[in-house]
Amino acid sequence: MATPKDAPGSWSDGMLDTADMLGAAAALPEQLVEAVRRAESEPLLPGVASKAYDDIANVVVLGLGQDALIGDILAAVGAKSLPVPVVTVRGASPPHFVGPRTLAFAVAGETNAPETAWAAERVLARGARLVAIAPPGALTEIARRHTVPVHLLEPGTGTRDALAAVLVPVLVACEQLGFLPGAAQSLRTGAYRLARRRDSLLGPDGGVARRVARRIGRTFPVVHGDEGIGAVAARRWVAQVNMAAKIQAFAGSEPDRSAVDIAGFGQAGDVTRQLLTLVALRSDFEADGAAARFSLAEEYATEAVASVLEVRAEGADRLTQLLDLVLVGDFVAIHLALAEGLDPGPVPVNDDIARRVVNGW
16 A cells, blocks of 8 residues: 555645644555554453453443544444444533443543543443543543543544544444444455545645635535435534634535525525535435435525535445545645645644633633
C-alpha cells in the first residue's frame, strides 16, 4: 500500500495547515491497518474467552462531538448483524435501561469531554461493564480507579484527525464478542480500496473532493444520506466542515429529509438560492425507496439552492463505503478551509468551552 507521501500531487504546498490535517486525512488507510494490528495484539476485552460477556443485552457508546460518531458507525455498519441494540449517549446522562447487562464504550478521543467522564461514572454505578478509549485524562483515571479495560491513546489523539485509532478498537472488540463478524478483515481489505481513493484526492486536480468544495464555495452545505451509513457520513461531513472551515453546515437523513425538511424550501427561495448547497451522499446499501426520495429531493430543491451535488461511495461492503464517504468529506472540509486561507486544524472555541464547563464557567 502506498503511503501518503508517495501519492501524486502537492496541492497544499505553502498553505496554512499547522496540525497537518491533510496528512492525517491522507493517512486513514495506513491508520486502519495499524489500528487493527494493535487491537488484535492487545485485546480490549480479555474476558471474552472466559465467557465474561455472554449475557450482554445492549451496547452503549458514551461520547461527545465526533467521539459520539463511533456509536453511530457501529450501529450503521452492524445493522444486519448486531444481535443487541446499540445506543449512543451524547452527554452526561445515560438512559434508564443501563445496568449489569450493559457493555459501555466510553470514548474521549476528541476533546476528553467532561460529560463523557461523568457518564462513565454513572454507568459504572449501575453495574455496567465499561471500556474506556482515551488519552490520559479524567476518563482514564476513572478506568484506573475501577480497574476496567482501557485502550490508551497517545496524548493529542482525536477522533477528528485519527478516526481509525478510536474506531477500530470498538469494532474489533465487537467482533471478538461475535457481534460484528468479519470486522477486522473488512478493515484490512477496505484500507486498500481507500488508499486508491486517497491517491485520487491527492492528485493535482484534487479529485471529487476539490470539485465538491469548489461548488460549495462560500455557501452553507446541507448534507444528507440514507438513514444508515449515508446519514452517519453526513454527520461526519458537517462536523469536519464546522471545525476545519469554521462555517455552518447541516446534516439530514432520508427518508425523513424529503418527508419533512424539503418543505422548508417552499418560501424564501431567493435567499436560500444564494446561501445553500444540497449534497447527497449515496451508497449501495440504501433502504427501499431511498433512490426515489433522493431524486425527488433534488427535483424540489433545485430551484431553491445554489447547487445540488452527489457523492457516491466506493467499496465492497457497508464499512468500506462509510469510510470512503468519510475520507472524501474530510478532504472537502480541508479544501474549504484552505480556499479561504484558514488553518483547518485549531478549534480554540472547543477547547475554551470544555475548559469553562469543567470550571463551572
